[in-house]
Amino acid sequence: MRVACLGGGPAGLYFAISMKLRDPGHEVVVIERNKPDDTFGWGVVLSDETLTNLAQNDAKSAEAIRAHFSYWDDVAVLYRGEKTVSTGHGFCGIGRKQLLILLQQRARELGVDLRFETEAQSAAHYAKEFDLVVASDGLNSKTRTEFADKFQPDIDTRKCKFVWLGTHQKFDDAFTFIFEETDKGWVWAHAYQFDDKTATFIVECSQATWDAYGFGDMTKEESIATCEEIFKDHL
Structure with a gap:
C-alpha cells in the first residue's frame, strides 16, 4: 500500500511509524512544509494511560x-492565596521539538520517506497517486476545508484570549493552575514542566480583560512584561 501523510507533526509521524510496523512493505511518505527542527509551542502533555498505549504499539519509540x-x-490550583492539591493523576510533559526529533528518528529507521520544506498539494491530488491519504495537517487543516461537505466539521470559536509562553521557573511538582484577580479582571495561567530547565506557561483571560489591558495594542515584549508583572509572585 502507498500512503501519504499530509503534515509531519506528532500525529502524522506516529501514524507513519504505525503503518510501517504493521507492514514494512508499505510505502509511507510524510509531507511537511517546515524544516525538521521547526516547531511551535513549548511542551506536550500525555497521561500515563497514553504512555502505556504507546508502549503497546511501539516499545522502542515509547x-x-x-x-x-x-x-x-x-494537580495544584492557586486561588486567592490558597493552594489546593489533587493527587494520583499521572501526567508527563515533553518538549514538542524533542518529541518531533524522536519520532523523526524512529520513522527514518523504519524506512518512512520524510519530505520536509514541501508544501502539500490538495488531498485530491495525492489520491490519484496513493492508496491512502491521511490528513494530519493540524488545526487549520486544508484537507478538512477541501472536504468540508464530507467531514462536516463543527468549529466553535470562543472569546477567551491566550498566549503560549515558556519559563525557566520550576513547575516540576504539579500541573499548576494559577488564578490572579487584577483591577482589570481575572487572568489565569496553567504551567507544567517539560524538561529539566523549562516549563510551559500559558496565560489566558476573557475578552473584557484583554481589552481593559490593551493587549491588542501591545508589542510582544510589552505583553510578556505585563504577564510577568501579573504573575510575579509565582515566577
Whole structure:
C-alpha cells in the first residue's frame, strides 16, 4: 500500500511509524512544509494511560520518549492565596521539538520517506497517486476545508484570549493552575514542566480583560512584561 501523510507533526509521524510496523512493505511518505527542527509551542502533555498505549504499539519509540519526559502526579490550583492539591493523576510533559526529533528518528529507521520544506498539494491530488491519504495537517487543516461537505466539521470559536509562553521557573511538582484577580479582571495561567530547565506557561483571560489591558495594542515584549508583572509572585 502507498500512503501519504499530509503534515509531519506528532500525529502524522506516529501514524507513519504505525503503518510501517504493521507492514514494512508499505510505502509511507510524510509531507511537511517546515524544516525538521521547526516547531511551535513549548511542551506536550500525555497521561500515563497514553504512555502505556504507546508502549503497546511501539516499545522502542515509547522508551525513547519516556527517557525525555518530566513526570508528576499532582494537580495544584492557586486561588486567592490558597493552594489546593489533587493527587494520583499521572501526567508527563515533553518538549514538542524533542518529541518531533524522536519520532523523526524512529520513522527514518523504519524506512518512512520524510519530505520536509514541501508544501502539500490538495488531498485530491495525492489520491490519484496513493492508496491512502491521511490528513494530519493540524488545526487549520486544508484537507478538512477541501472536504468540508464530507467531514462536516463543527468549529466553535470562543472569546477567551491566550498566549503560549515558556519559563525557566520550576513547575516540576504539579500541573499548576494559577488564578490572579487584577483591577482589570481575572487572568489565569496553567504551567507544567517539560524538561529539566523549562516549563510551559500559558496565560489566558476573557475578552473584557484583554481589552481593559490593551493587549491588542501591545508589542510582544510589552505583553510578556505585563504577564510577568501579573504573575510575579509565582515566577
